[in-house]
Amino acid sequence: MRTSFDFAPLWRSTIGFDHLADLVDSTLRQAGEENYPPYNIERFGEDQYRITLAVAGFGVNDITVTAEQNTLTIEGKKPEAASGEYLYQGIAARPFRRVFNLADYVQVKQAAFQDGLLIIELLREIPEAMKPRRIQIANTPPQIDQKAA
Numbered sequence: 001m002r003t004s005f006d007f008a009p010l011w012r013s014t015i016g017f018d019h020l021a022d023l024v025d026s027t028l029r030q031a032g033e034e035n036y037p038p039y040n041i042e043r044f045g046e047d048q049y050r051i052t053l054a055v056a057g058f059g060v061n062d063i064t065v066t067a068e069q070n071t072l073t074i075e076g077k078k079p080e081a082a083s084g085e086y087l088y089q090g091i092a093a094r095p096f097r098r099v100f101n102l103a104d105y106v107q108v109k110q111a112a113f114q115d116g117l118l119i120i121e122l123l124r125e126i127p128e129a130m131k132p133r134r135i136q137i138a139n140t141p142p143q144i145d146q147k148a149a
Contacts, residue, residue, distance in 0.1 A: 036096055037076070047124040051100065056116040057091045063118060067108040072100040074118065105130070 039053040051072075055063060058076050066073045077095040102122070109121045 036092060036094070037098070039098065047126075049106070049122040049124075051120045051122065053098065053118040053120075054116065055113075055118050057093050060113045063113070065108070065111045065118075065120065067102075070102050070104065070106075072102055072108060072120070072122075074098045074100075074120075 037053050037055050039051060042050045042052070044050065053074060055076060058078060062078050063074065063076045066075075075095070075097045078093045103124065105126050106122050106124045109123050111118065111120045113119075
């Protein structure tokens, strides 16, 4: 069942969050999709994150990690192997594609493959110009230049 939300009250008190509705919509769409491979998202401190995907059966050359503007895409595909007939195949080897939406200024620092887990380290680095700063308030009002019309 698909539910739609009215974001009109939110727009009255926010500026610059036009993409919020798109993010919520894409998240709701992905919630109904397949959940393979399983993953964890961890937070370490204020600005450090880690995504860990369980990719048993895949090798380093079978997985691609792509970071674009505010999006992290992880894809896996095993090459076709005609090495025998399975009587039972419990280890999944089907192709997958996982997309994570990243907040502004979150950068992928490194990706590592260890013990069947893909570990991706993320760090939020806010530029100095974007950090909050205190504005000095003057005692006299600013002078506005009058231009002749």
